[in-house]
Amino acid sequence: xxxxxxxxxxFREAPAxxxxxxxxxxxxxxxxxxxGFYWAVVFAAVSGPPEMPGPWGDAALPGALFLIAAVGAWLxxxxxxxxxxxxxxxxxxxxxxxxGDGEAGLHATFRALAYSAGPAVFSVVPVVGAWxxxxxxxxxxxxxxxxxxxxxxxxxxxxxxxxxxLSAALFVAVLWGELGVPGTxxxxx
Numbered sequence: 001x002x003x004x005x006x007x008x009x010x011f012r013e014a015p016a017x018x019x020x021x022x023x024x025x026x027x028x029x030x031x032x033x034x035x036g037f038y039w040a041v042v043f044a045a046v047s048g049p050p051e052m053p054g055p056w057g058d059a060a061l062p063g064a065l066f067l068i069a070a071v072g073a074w075l076x077x078x079x080x081x082x083x084x085x086x087x088x089x090x091x092x093x094x095x096x097x098x099x100g101d102g103e104a105g106l107h108a109t110f111r112a113l114a115y116s117a118g119p120a121v122f123s124v125v126p127v128v129g130a131w132x133x134x135x136x137x138x139x140x141x142x143x144x145x146x147x148x149x150x151x152x153x154x155x156x157x158x159x160x161x162x163x164x165x166l167s168a169a170l171f172v173a174v175l176w177g178e179l180g181v182p183g184t185x186x187x188x189x
Contacts, residue, residue: 004118007140011147021114029081032120037074039126095159101151112144
């Protein structure tokens with residue numbers, strides 16, 4: 001948690017090697033994801049599971065099946081998040097190189113992003129924890145990139161904001177394509 005609470009000091013002396021960083025990111029993503037899905041199950045237990053079409057009709061998703069789906073989604077989210085970590089590191093590093101920085105190499109970029117996963121555990125706080133963790137994690141990542149690549153904060157933040165913006169646009173495009181285009185009458189269901 002040193003990277004989360006004291007990022008400047010941590011990243012100046014960050015451990016070498018991608019293995020430790022990957023292990024740290026895995027633990028943080030697993031813990032953050034667990035709490036995120038935990039709160040989803042708790043809120044579903046209080047308000048009732050979501051209504052979804054299925055073999056049982058349009059009735060609510062049966063409780064046991066909802067729990068199995070939540071656990072499955074949590075387990076699936078861990079490798080997907082770690083894969084995305086590598087993709088985000090590559091994209092961020094390309095942008096840093098375009099901005100004239102990133103000389104410490106891709107592994108430094110990867111380690112900076114991996115160690116910025118610590119705030120994912122803020123998901124222990126219901127409703128706002130995941131958002132707090134995401135914003136705090138972006139700040140930690142910007143500090144990590146600045147310290148590890150010896151660049152300025154503006155370039156590090158610009159690379160991160162660009163990657164986050166591209167990610168959000170990709171997410172919206174996939175969601176839009178899957179569910180249909182609002183206002184056009186074109187839908188998938």
